[in-house]
Amino acid sequence: MNIDRIGIIGGGAWGTALAQVAATGDRETLLWAREPDVVASINSNHENSVFLPAIPLSPAIRATSDLADLATCDAWLVVTPAQHMRAVLAAAPACGLPLVLCAKGIEEGTGELLHTVARQTCPTSGIAILSGPTFAHEVAAGLPTAVTLACEDEALGVALRARLSLPTFRTYATDDVAGAEVGGAVKNVLAIACGVVEGRGLGQNARAALIARGFAEMTRFGLAMGARRETLAGLSGFGDLVLTCSSTSSRNYSLGKGLGEGRAASALMADRRTVAEGAFTAPVLDRLAKAKGIDMPIVAAVAALLSGAAGVDEVLEGLLSRPTRPEHH
Numbered sequence: 001m002n003i004d005r006i007g008i009i010g011g012g013a014w015g016t017a018l019a020q021v022a023a024t025g026d027r028e029t030l031l032w033a034r035e036p037d038v039v040a041s042i043n044s045n046h047e048n049s050v051f052l053p054a055i056p057l058s059p060a061i062r063a064t065s066d067l068a069d070l071a072t073c074d075a076w077l078v079v080t081p082a083q084h085m086r087a088v089l090a091a092a093p094a095c096g097l098p099l100v101l102c103a104k105g106i107e108e109g110t111g112e113l114l115h116t117v118a119r120q121t122c123p124t125s126g127i128a129i130l131s132g133p134t135f136a137h138e139v140a141a142g143l144p145t146a147v148t149l150a151c152e153d154e155a156l157g158v159a160l161r162a163r164l165s166l167p168t169f170r171t172y173a174t175d176d177v178a179g180a181e182v183g184g185a186v187k188n189v190l191a192i193a194c195g196v197v198e199g200r201g202l203g204q205n206a207r208a209a210l211i212a213r214g215f216a217e218m219t220r221f222g223l224a225m226g227a228r229r230e231t232l233a234g235l236s237g238f239g240d241l242v243l244t245c246s247s248t249s250s251r252n253y254s255l256g257k258g259l260g261e262g263r264a265a266s267a268l269m270a271d272r273r274t275v276a277e278g279a280f281t282a283p284v285l286d287r288l289a290k291a292k293g294i295d296m297p298i299v300a301a302v303a304a305l306l307s308g309a310a311g312v313d314e315v316l317e318g319l320l321s322r323p324t325r326p327e328h329h
Contacts, residue, residue, distance in 0.1 A: 003098070013048070017136040022280045023057075030070055032069070038050050076099050078103065079103060082104065082280065087111065132146060132240055134243075148235045178225050185277075187214075189303075193302050194211065194246075210214030215237075217299060251276040256302075291294070
């Protein structure tokens with residue numbers, strides 16, 4: 001299987017960064033964006049001045065606002081926000097090409113992981129998941145990272161790794177699609193919690209403890225969803241969790257920081273052109289965990305905070321007053 005021409009669905013910061021990866025070596029790459037100003041900026045100035053300003057882009061990247069143009073590609077990297085992926089794929093002509101899902105989340109209305117959404121929408125497509133510790137501006141600038149590429153079809157996975165791997169963008173293979181997706185979805189919610197800790201000035205010890213206990217919640221949920229423990233402990237799980245819970249470059253962490261400082265969730269979300277996926281994932285993740293009998297108190301606290309059902313002090317008091325228990329339980 002040969003994959004040469006890559007199409008990117010989604011012209012935000014992460015989609016643009018992945019286009020930069022795909023275009024390395026002057027390989028033609030086509031990026032679809034909904035925003036006309038993004039298309040114009042990339043085609044005229046080789047820069048995404050809206051979502052990724054001040055980073056020169058490869059001239060091999062061409063942008064379009066017509067999804068039909070992507071029908072000539074060999075595979076698509078799907079980088080639309082999780083809650084819009086079904087609608088965008090349903091509107092895409094030639095939906096049947098291999099799909100690499102690069103968004104992180106759970107569909108709010110159905111509670112489905114994104115690979116299930118993609119299979120329902122494009123049943124003849126091969127599906128892969130790309131996830132890991134990847135701030136878009138660093139990837140676009142050529143700084144090194146490593147990611148998980150999860151694909152159940154071994155031949156497709158090999159072809160995608162050959163096409164996307166760079167010395168500064170190392171891809172590690174697995175067939176654990178559910179594991180790669182669960183890590184990417186849950187870490188966004190936990191990053192909001194860590195941002196609250198920062199915004200409230202609770203210190204680095206509290207943040208480290210929250211990351212560790214959050215990883216325990218991620219693991220419990222992942223195992224219940226059929227994921228493997230080693231995937232959750234890898235780049236797409238623990239690796240991405242550490243990154244997202246440690247920097248205001250994370251939209252989710254920044255949202256939590258604002259909540260910790262006393263700002264309202266509605267005001268913080270209304271002020272954003274980019275999406276903090278964890279805000280949409282938290283309520284559905286909390287609902288799924290409760291339905292499956294999985295103990296996820298940090299996720300429940302974030303969901304309550306975002307909905308306005310509880311304030312910061314109330315959720316913190318609830319977490320700190322929980323009874324002690326064996327650590328590995």
